[in-house]
Amino acid sequence: MGESTSQNVLTRRGMIGRTAAILTGTIAATSALATLAPTRVWALELHALSQHDGETLIAFGQTLYPHATLPTAVYAFLAKDLDAAAAKDPATAKLLGDGTASLDSAAGGSFVAASPAARLAAAKSIEASAYFAKVRGQCITSLYNNELAFAHFGYPGASWPQGGYIHHGFNDLAWLPNPPESASPTVGLL
């Protein structure tokens, strides 16, 4: 896949200013996103969660919503958003911290270091928990509502800047016959 895994890129940097921990990684040069991001190297400061919480959340996100070639940088948004929630609310911080421990325990020690199958089993074992619900729900917006994900999945987002798709392929599908004029009038005959 040409991308570093979270285990070997997420090295501990310790305390930097008010930052409790920092997560880093590199977007593969071969990724479609490499040209989109300002730099291929990414870093995420955590303020309320520990490095271990952050790494665990990234791994948990990858377990819940696996996409083989989606860069870890996108999963890092999950840690970023939950860190922000934890910074605002001590109960959320506790929920997430306890959740890390429950995933580690379910994975027999380290969720991050566990095999994909063991991670999946650990996730399933805590499916009814509030932690699971919190993280799973957050995945929906953190993973799929950002420009890196848009580029990865081929969704361009706003079309207003280009004047819509009227001249940009709204009807360019060519693998099926065109419907007749009676069902679908041609633009230009209007």
Place this chain on the structure above:
Amino acid sequence: MAAISHDDSSAVVIIGSGAGGGTLANELCQKGIKVVLLEAGARQSTASFVQDEWASFNQLAWLDNRTTSGTWRVAKDFPNLPAWTCKTVGGTTTHWAGASLRIHDYEFRAASTYGKIDGANLMDWPIGLAELAPYYERAEQKMGVTRTGPNPGLPGNNNFKVLYNGAKKLGYTKCSTGHMAINSKFRDHRSSCLQMGFCFQGCKSGAKWSTLYTEIPHAEATGHLDLRPESHVLKIEHNAAGKATAVVYVDAKGKTVRQRARVIAVAANSIETPRLLLNSASNMFPDGLANSSGQVGRNYMRHLTASVYATFDEPVHMFRGTTMAGIIQDEVEHKPHRGFAGGYEMETISLGLPFMAAFLNPGAWGSDFTSVLDEYTHMAGMWIVGEDMPRESNRVTLNHDVKDQYGMPVPNVHYDDHPNDLAMRAHAFKQGGDVYRAVGAKKVIETPPYPSTHNLGTSRMSNDPKLGVVNKHGRTHDVPNLFISDGSQFTTSAAENPTLTIVTLAIRQADYIASAMSKQLV
């Protein structure tokens, strides 16, 4: 724009500025009648709309707290969001997709046509298609509905091409780009459709009809409209004679204000309308205003709703172009041999990546789910809109345990699918899937109902005051100068997207109110 004083009791006060309220306001203003139009939400514009699904949702949607109960899946997936409607000037006409279909004559006579169905509170409407046809025509020409009058059809997009070819292979014959209130050419000072693909987020070109930039500015131009955005109505007051006299609302500055009125029309959508009537209970009307029948809040309908998505080897890019780009109407008939009463429409639909992730299968996770999102550019989709059964137990009530930002009880929405709904949905999933399988779908995904934009029936029309809340003009049986002007009036849901009928009823109601006012009947 008129400035009508709070003590002026000569105006019509309309609550809600969407399809019903916005249209009624303009129709009355065109006749020289003064109108105060109260809208809970803020005023946006084509310039302020944003083509970003979550940001737009936060800008336009009605997000005040609500609660849910019942066996419907929405209560589990979206416990505090039973409906996807709007709180903004223009109401849900900012968000609707534009499908503008007349209700069929047999659907107005649902009880007579379908016969008795256990657990369903079926009733014939007190009006039929023949009586409404001239008003439907006025609504269609007001809204610029395609394939009516001089308005050509819209060109179909890629999503439609897939739907059309699948329909044809399946033997369906009624498939086209349909009747849409979206300009197919320049009309009414608004451009033709740019195929932007963000119909749900407020149309930035204004090609799609919305009261925000049609009815409301037209009404403002008469000098008879006093539009008050960010005005949240708390209750309706009445006098000892049982006539409505005023509405109490919280204005944009947070001040509680009493606006006197000659006539009051409620068009707050089918959850807030009954909530307001129930919150307006008094000694004279202990069960809520206009609720001697006990039917206020009951018979809540939300249409069958379901979606079918499919993935293909070749790209589709369904998000390009109009969201509801075309329709199959072959299943809109009463054919009881299918195992259910009534019928359903199949209309293309598309969601952007953010909402596809949220709505494709709420709560789902794992590789089955993500493997579908991986095919996002190769997906086609359709929405199923079918008639759902009215049930007395499906209802909007006040939840006295939960209060809103103004201290008022929030609405609780209870819904249980009727066996007829389940049978119809199963049929529609099969047929919808077959449409896509016929053109080589790799995988078909059956998406469950999500928060509904079609909310109907909670103040239903009836000839008999014991069986419903309003008469055939939307006038409440109990309070002579109180009208209901939104989809709450619907006696049954029919299969069609409701906006055209709501607009049609509002045009007809305006004629009735103007006549009643000139005869000093209200």
